[in-house]
Structure formats: structure tokens, C-alpha cells
Amino acid sequence: MERAGRAGGAASTRHHPCDSSSTRRSSSSSRSLFLSERGHRIMSYTGILQDGFSMYSANKFDEARNPEGIINLGTSENKLSVDLMATRLGQPDMYHVDPVTLCYGDWRGHAFLKKEMARFLTDYCKAPRPLDSENVVVVNGCGSLFTALSAVLCDPGDGILIPTPYYGIIDEDIRHYSGVRTVHVPLSGVPSEDETHPFQLTVPKLETALEAAKKEGMRIRAVILINPNNPLGDIYPADALLSYLEFAKRHELHVIMDEIYMLTIFIKGPKFTSVLSFDRLPDPDRTHVMWSLSKDFAASGLRVGVLYTENRDVIRALGKVAYVHGVPGPLQYSVSQILRDREWIDRVFLPTNHERLRKAHRYMTDRLRAMGVPYLERASGLYVWADFRQFLQSDTFVAEKDMWIALIKSKVLISPGQAFYCPEPGWVRLVFAESMTRLKLGERRQETTVSAIEETVIPVRANVFVIVLLNGLLVTLRPDLLCVRACVWGAVGSSGGMDRLESALPKLKLLTNSAQTSKGDQPNASSALPSDSLEDLIGLLRKQIHSSDWLEQNKAEHFAKSNPEVYESFQQLLKK
Known part of the structure; x- marks a missing residue:
């Protein structure tokens, strides 16, 4: 997973993350006698996000039982507000056993949940008119949606454009079953003269990546956009968002719009624009919006994802595969109750969650400033995208991974930029949506480790201040x-x-x-x-x-x- 870095880095250590020498290479060249080619490929596939989570799962920090365990500041989960969700799910009105929910139903979701989901998206996405519940498909998480959508929109070997850096697990979602490839639109941390901020997505960059893929003989079928962005935290302005949709229409590309963080905007100012809020979409039949309770409602374990699309062919095709991605009937009932309770959402959960996120974000960014670490000041998400280049031994992804390993040895997990296919080494994603006790301890472990690394980068014997x-x-x-x-x-x-x-x-x-x-x-x-x-x-x-x-x-x-x-x-x- 090594790619080009700063000038002066060793050329031999620079590789594209999709090269055979990447961190996703099989740890063993031996073939299983029991698996197909596809099965062997799936078994052999590894990635930093999954590897890090596995190490954390095997040695989780616990104040009483395992105080020397790993603190997880790498996985984007909202641990700050799970108590609110747990309390609400424990109320008597949340659990209802009905013969309808215990029997087979519409694989795309029970009618009562689809209707409630359509009403919810109409209100919180600020749709200009009521959304149609028949355009809703409910499955067990957005990962399943990426898997199913790539299967019905693409053929094996087709490509999907996606700006980098991005949530790296998407590769696994679309590649394992469907054989679809991501085609990167690299974004730079150094803005050009006509850009206003780092890692800015522009239509010319989309055009360049598309043309390069065509020259290589690859058929591009879609583009994935994440808004608010993971890991950057960027919120696309309405005019920029519209320009991306118009680009896709010109080239007859599907747009898979991931809006999973749409309610996790905890600082006033930036305005989130859902594509469902546009009065007219450039190409409604090729625009598909996904959302989930995982991030916005601190419920990543519920595994409920929703797709909204006006394309009836896509809906029918998804219905054929949705039965292997279904959500249990009783859980669908509980989710519909959550979405229906606007009093609790608007007066209890969202304001409390946002205040907790603001406090944790403020603590983390204060610590980063004290360390002299640059970062992107953004209003959304559960994380901060920070520039740790000053702590690298060299400007390579090898050095970045070495830093990541050193931090894990110090019992704190973060997510390095290469896990998101960042084109420049040294960027990291730090999750702050954790209890203040664990966040403070994790930050102390992190600061101690990177300071020790920093002292070896440019040692000077000058005893001055x-x-x-x-x-x-x-x-x-x-x-x-x-x-x-x-x-x-x-x-x-x-x-x-x-x-x-x-x-x-x-x-x-x-x-x-x-x-x-x-x-x-x-x-x-x-x-x-x-x-x-x-x-x-x-x-x-x-x-x-x-x-x-x-x-x-x-x-x-x-x-x-x-x-x-x-x-x-x-x-x-x-x-x-």
C-alpha cells in the first residue's frame, strides 16, 4: 500500500495501494484445496482497518478488567451516545411481536418501516415533496447496500469512480462478490491556486480520472460520493454537489450517494445539502441515496441501511438479492418506532449527541494544537483528519505504517491515511466519539509515542529555548x-x-x-x-x-x- 510521498523518499518504497505489494496482499502464497479462486481471494484479502480492529478486539481496554488494553480511536463508532439509544430501545413501546414480523415479508422491507423511513427522509433531507415509500429498500447495513448495488449496476471487471481518501472498506463491499473495482480520483492535501481547501473535489479531477480509466480499457459504470465525507469531514456545497451530478449525467454514470453522516453535524455553520433536497435531479434514474442509523444514531450494531432510488429496475433487481441481506422483522418494528418519535429525536437525542460530540471534538483538537499538529477543522463526522507527517521517519507509506504499529504497541489504535487510499503519507483519522476518560488516556498514549518518534527524526543537541x-x-x-x-x-x-x-x-x-x-x-x-x-x-x-x-x-x-x-x-x- 505504498505510494509516492515527499520529494527525497526512496523510490523503491512507493507503490499504489492496489499493487500486488500492498498491505492487502495474501500473507501466504499457498492455495487452499477447499476454496474456489474467488474464495481464496476473499480469504487472503486483508486491510489495515480490519487488521487494526482485529487486534483491538483481541485486547480491548477496560478500566477494571484490562487497563493495559488497546483504546480504539480508529474505528468510526459513536460511543458517546450509545446510552441514549440503549435507553430508548429499552422502552416498552419498542418491542412488539406480531405474526407479520415473524413471517416472510417484502424482502425490501416491511411496508410499515418503508413508510416511516420515507417520512423520515422527507423531513431530515428537506425533500421538496413527500418521498415515495415504494422507492425505499431496507437491508442489513450500508455495506450490504454497496455489495448489492455493485452487483446490479456493474459487471465483473467494471469500475466505479471514487475520490480519495475514502472509507477503505468500500473496496471489500464491492469487490468480494461482484468483482467490481474502485477507480481512484486522487485529491491532494495541497490546494491548487484555483482551489479553496485541501482535498477539494472538482469536476476536472473527475473528468481526468474517467478519461484515464477509459484509455486503459476499463468501463466505468458509477461514481461514489460520501457526503459528509469520511474521513475528511467535508460537507459538499450545493453548487459543487450539483456539478458532480451533472458530470455523471453527461457520462451516463450512476451516482451512489452515501449520506450516512447527514445528522452528525455538530457545529453550526456549514449547511448539509442532501441530493434528495434538489427540486430536480439531473438524472434521477441514475441517482441512488443511502443512509443508515449506524453513525447518526450511535447504533452501528443494529445493521440497518436504507436506499432511496426512483429507478424501478434497480428496485426490482435489489428485491431479488435482498433476501440474503434482510433485517429481522421485530427489529424493523423497533426502528420504525425510533424514526416515528420525533420528540425524542429533536429534543433529546440530536441536541445531546451534538453537545457531547462538540465537547470531545474540542478536547481532541485542543490537544492537536498543543502538539503543533495541523488538522482539518470540520463540523461533521466522528473523527478528525490530522497531518502527522512531522512524526514520520521518512515520507513514505512504510514509515506511516511503522508509526501505526508503534501506536498499537503503545495500546492505542488510530487509522492511517493508507487505509483510506490517501495519496500522501502521514495523514491519519482520529476518532473522538469516545468516553472522555478513554479519549484522554488514548491521547496521552498517542502523544507519548509520537513524541518519542519525533525525537529521532531531526535530533539536535542545542540545549536552548x-x-x-x-x-x-x-x-x-x-x-x-x-x-x-x-x-x-x-x-x-x-x-x-x-x-x-x-x-x-x-x-x-x-x-x-x-x-x-x-x-x-x-x-x-x-x-x-x-x-x-x-x-x-x-x-x-x-x-x-x-x-x-x-x-x-x-x-x-x-x-x-x-x-x-x-x-x-x-x-x-x-x-x-
Whole structure:
């Protein structure tokens, strides 16, 4: 699963994640005598998300029974609000045994659930008119929906476009049974001049990926879009979303719209737009929307997923395979009761859940800022997409995986970027939807581990701590490691911030050498600052500034909160 990284990385360690040398390669070349070719392929398939969860499952943290177990900050589950869901499911009105629910029914879902689901989606997706319950298909989770949809929309060997990074398990959903391949639309953490944010999806990128696939002789049948996005947390603006749908119509591609996080938007501001809210869809027969209770209702174990499509052929085809993906009748009744209880949803669950998510998100992002780690400031999801490149031994996916393994050995599980087919090494997804006790302990374990890794990246023997204002930037040097941290004083654009920082470089080097000498460290072959190490760090900082919300996160008020002692020293310097 190794792909191109920073300039200077060893070429031999760079591979596309779909190469035979990826982490999804069979651990053994021996063939089973009992399995088909497909069975052997399925048995041999491994992935980082599944591997990590397996290690966690075998050694789960428990405050009383296993305090040295693994804390899971890698799996996107909402552990913060399971108590709310458990309490509601335990109420007397939730359990009802009826002969109808104990017998075979419509494989696409009982009529009572489909009607309630249509009403629910009409309201929460802000549909311009009531949605038709006959367009609803209910199965046991969105994974099953991806599996079934790929089977009825594609033939073996066909491709589906999907922007990277994305939730990597989708590959397993569509490949195991159907033999359908994902075709990546790579998004960069460094925005181009005409882009507004990192990892921005644009129609030209979709066009480029489609044309490249056609040149290789692959037939592309669909495009998968995740909104809100996993793992980025991005929420597509309505105009961008419409442009993606129009692109798909031009090329007669199905759009599989995953809106599984649509109610997990916990910060006011960004507006979520469901494709079901459009008055007219560019191509309604090729637009299919999926949703589930797993994320929005902290119920990943219920295994209930829903598809809404106006294409009657797709509905009939899904009906033929839905019997192997069915949801138990009594559970369908309980889900319909949940969806019907708008008083509980709107006044109890959603506001409480959002407040808990805000608090946990605030804690995690405060810790990341204190560590000097850039991340994407987003309002949705159960996770933060963070830039851990400064902790890599080299700019490769091998180094990224080494960091992931080191963290697991320290008993904390995260999800590295390669699990999401991120085209750049060093990004990670950190799940914050965990109890505060476990979240704090997991963060401490994580910080200890990556700090130990960081100390081996660019070791410097300078025993100094310098705080100085250079060209409007507050710069600090840590004593154990030359580590540039800059706090932009006031609102400064990213290009202006970098210009100031780079023009301060000669002064900063001069100051560092002077401070070393004043502390009695005589420059020599073993202790002198490497001539290019500061430029390397500046280069890394440049990447971070251009590929994340670093400048916004490192304004003075944020720096003062997370680094009060340094901030106070800076204030004293200003008075001199």
C-alpha cells in the first residue's frame, strides 16, 4: 500500500495501494484445496482497518478488567451516545411481536418501516415533496447496500469512480462478490491556486480520472460520493454537489450517494445539502441515496441501511438479492418506532449527541494544537483528519505504517491515511466519539509515542529555548528537538504567512547558532545544527500551511489557550 510521498523518499518504497505489494496482499502464497479462486481471494484479502480492529478486539481496554488494553480511536463508532439509544430501545413501546414480523415479508422491507423511513427522509433531507415509500429498500447495513448495488449496476471487471481518501472498506463491499473495482480520483492535501481547501473535489479531477480509466480499457459504470465525507469531514456545497451530478449525467454514470453522516453535524455553520433536497435531479434514474442509523444514531450494531432510488429496475433487481441481506422483522418494528418519535429525536437525542460530540471534538483538537499538529477543522463526522507527517521517519507509506504499529504497541489504535487510499503519507483519522476518560488516556498514549518518534527524526543537541518575534511571527524552538512553531499575529493569509516565515529564516538560523554558543555548546561535527535541517522544517511547515487549516488554528488566541506560558513570555517580549 505504498505510494509516492515527499520529494527525497526512496523510490523503491512507493507503490499504489492496489499493487500486488500492498498491505492487502495474501500473507501466504499457498492455495487452499477447499476454496474456489474467488474464495481464496476473499480469504487472503486483508486491510489495515480490519487488521487494526482485529487486534483491538483481541485486547480491548477496560478500566477494571484490562487497563493495559488497546483504546480504539480508529474505528468510526459513536460511543458517546450509545446510552441514549440503549435507553430508548429499552422502552416498552419498542418491542412488539406480531405474526407479520415473524413471517416472510417484502424482502425490501416491511411496508410499515418503508413508510416511516420515507417520512423520515422527507423531513431530515428537506425533500421538496413527500418521498415515495415504494422507492425505499431496507437491508442489513450500508455495506450490504454497496455489495448489492455493485452487483446490479456493474459487471465483473467494471469500475466505479471514487475520490480519495475514502472509507477503505468500500473496496471489500464491492469487490468480494461482484468483482467490481474502485477507480481512484486522487485529491491532494495541497490546494491548487484555483482551489479553496485541501482535498477539494472538482469536476476536472473527475473528468481526468474517467478519461484515464477509459484509455486503459476499463468501463466505468458509477461514481461514489460520501457526503459528509469520511474521513475528511467535508460537507459538499450545493453548487459543487450539483456539478458532480451533472458530470455523471453527461457520462451516463450512476451516482451512489452515501449520506450516512447527514445528522452528525455538530457545529453550526456549514449547511448539509442532501441530493434528495434538489427540486430536480439531473438524472434521477441514475441517482441512488443511502443512509443508515449506524453513525447518526450511535447504533452501528443494529445493521440497518436504507436506499432511496426512483429507478424501478434497480428496485426490482435489489428485491431479488435482498433476501440474503434482510433485517429481522421485530427489529424493523423497533426502528420504525425510533424514526416515528420525533420528540425524542429533536429534543433529546440530536441536541445531546451534538453537545457531547462538540465537547470531545474540542478536547481532541485542543490537544492537536498543543502538539503543533495541523488538522482539518470540520463540523461533521466522528473523527478528525490530522497531518502527522512531522512524526514520520521518512515520507513514505512504510514509515506511516511503522508509526501505526508503534501506536498499537503503545495500546492505542488510530487509522492511517493508507487505509483510506490517501495519496500522501502521514495523514491519519482520529476518532473522538469516545468516553472522555478513554479519549484522554488514548491521547496521552498517542502523544507519548509520537513524541518519542519525533525525537529521532531531526535530533539536535542545542540545549536552548528561544521565543522571538520575527517579521510578525511568533517562533519557538524546543530544547529537545529543533521544532519550528509559528503563531500568526492577527488574520494573515497563508501566502503572507509563508512569506514572513521564509524571510525570517536567516535571522532564525543566526539566532539559533548564537543561542547555542551562549549556552556553551561549541559548534563541531557532532553538535552543530545541520545546515539543511531548518530549511527541511520550513518546507514541512509550508506543506502543512497549504494543506490544512493550520493558519486558522494557530492564531494568537488559540496559541494563548494551548500554550499559556509561552504566550506570557511573548507578551513580556512585546513590552521590552
